[in-house]
Amino acid sequence: MSLDEAVVRAADPDAPETETEAGIGTEAGIGTEAGTRTGTEPGTEPGTAPARTPGTWAALRPLLLRLHFYAGVLIAPLLLVAATTGLLYAGSWQAEKILYADQLTVDRVGASAQPLAAQVDAAKNAAPQGTVAAVWPAPEADATTRVIMESPGLAEGETLTVFVDPYTAEVRGKLTTVGDALPLRAWLSEFHSSLHVGEFGRNYSELAASWLWVVALGGLALWIGRKRARKAALVVPEFRKAAGRRKTLSWHGSVGVWIVLGLVGLSATGLTWSRYAGENIGELKDGLGGGTPAVAAKLPGAPAADAGGEHAGHGAAAGEQAAAPVPVDVIGIDGAVAAARSAGVTESLRITLPAAGKGYVVKEQDKQVPVHLDAVSVDPADGRVMDELRFADHPLPAQLTRFGIDLHMGLTFGLANQLALAVLAVLVMSMVVWGYRMWWLRRPTKERKLSAGRPQPRGAWRKLPVTVLLPLAAATAVVGWFVPMLGISLLVFLAADVALGFAASRRRAGAGARAPG
Secondary structure, three states: OHHHHHHHHHHHHOOOOOOOHOOOOOEEEEHHHHHOOOOOOOOOOOOOOOOOOOOOOHHHHHHHHHHHHHHHHHHHHHHHHEEEHHHHHHHHHHHHHOHHHHHOOOOOOOOOOHHHHHHHHHHHHHHHOOOOEEOOOOOOOOEEEEEEOOOOOOOOEEEEEEEEEEOOOEEEEEEEEOOOOHHHHHHHHHHHOOOOHHHHHHHHHHHHHHHHHHHHHHHHHHHOOOOOOOOHHHHHOOOOOOHHHHHHHHHHHHHHHHHHHHHHHHHHHHHHOOOOHHHHHHHHHHHHHOOOOOOOEEEEOOOOOOOOOOOOOOOOOOOOOOOOOOOOOOHHHHHHHHHHOOOOOOOOOEEOOOOEOOOOOOOOOOOOOOEOOOOEEOOOOOOOOEEEEEEHHHHHHHHHHHHHHHHEEEEEEOOOHHHHHHHHHHHHHHHHHHHHHHHHHHOOOOOOOOOOOOOOOOOOHHHOOOOHHHHHHHHHHHHHHHHHHHHHHHHHHHHHHHHHHHHHHHHHHHHHHHOOO
16 A cells, blocks of 8 residues: 555545545556556665655645545535525526516507607606606517616615506506516525625625635546546546446536536626625726726716815805706607617617716617627707717627626526526536535544545645745735635635644644553
8 A cells, every 4th residue: 555545544444445446546656657666776776666756736636635625515505505596596587577477568569659758657657756767668579668766765776667568558567676687586686696694695605606616627627637447437427337436426527527617607707796806806807998888978068976085065065066957858768769779779778867967878788699788878958879889899808797797697698598507506506415425425434423524634735846836825825815705715724724733733742642652
């Protein structure tokens, strides 16, 4: 038995005698002809194997195993929750079409639609306490128009949406919404992102997203680095020959290869709107000129929205600084839509009404490929298009962010996108279950019936060449700073590991002192 095998069996008394039996395979220079042949070489005694320095991968693999073990055991519950809530969210798009069919669709498609102004007036009569902020004309022939209002008594971020039949101007219903999400999807979205426990709850989803790519790429490296008799075993689980832990490992590794790109994508896109890493990503994009631009809607002669600085407000009594007046709307909402359509903004529109010092903003919001996301601003006094912003002119980082977020939410490819997310969520849940099953099957049952598998022995980093260790430590520090939840949790893991190692060494020292001489 080699020294490495002895260390592994010391950590796991029930481990198989050989790596081949365990399904682990052999690594370069360890357990191969180069690492086991006997004979004489210069500088060695007859019958002994020459001392060899492990290769980079052979030295790095135990460190990856230990990291993958701890991340799997401690972060996997968060990934399981994120996958479960993500599965529910993926299904919410189709569920809300059924649950809110009365509000979303009309009874009969008419020959022509009523003017938008008439539809808005109907919504105002149904909700006189609300103030119209935006209007979404019916995007399809059998869909209703949404009139979005700010209304007293709603929580931050919530709006009151009135659904109007575009052919009869009949109000079909009212719902409290968040953005474009109806109540069910809004609730599930918040559940997925924060578990409905506020800002503190967002830490769970950011922690899961921060570690997901580490677990996925680390697991992929470990799985590819294994020696196997059949190359197909890399991506095809062993159905028949394998059993027990080896069979579970085969499923865990093969399915991991199938979904690794999806996992990394979910991690990256999830981090873009996370609390801490998202802020760093936003600053980086802005610094590189890749921020998301906005169409200019400021009216000529309107004062700046915020003078800012310590002298803001000087020259007027506190609270007396006059806000820009709401402009006179001559063209009306139908005129604004006509002006936008003449500028080529035609698909799935959202019209934001004029506000203090600003004109109409008409945006496309068709996020399903081929996307339509152009925008224009329109002067309410004369219908002049003041500014145009084409999605094709957005910086590449802004475009990629938009596509990534929409893929994450299940918008880009519609139903197919949502089904793919659902399958991915189920496979992530399966990966977590398989991982815990392997942990359980590695338990030292001969010592204790109620126990679990142990991690790789400590000190793996000491075997790394300095030329690998220093760049790895520097990269880890940079990534940990940029993705704070990853960095902080990794420091906690390391501190706990050092404390446990110190306690174990104290126990061994005490046992040695008590042993008879």
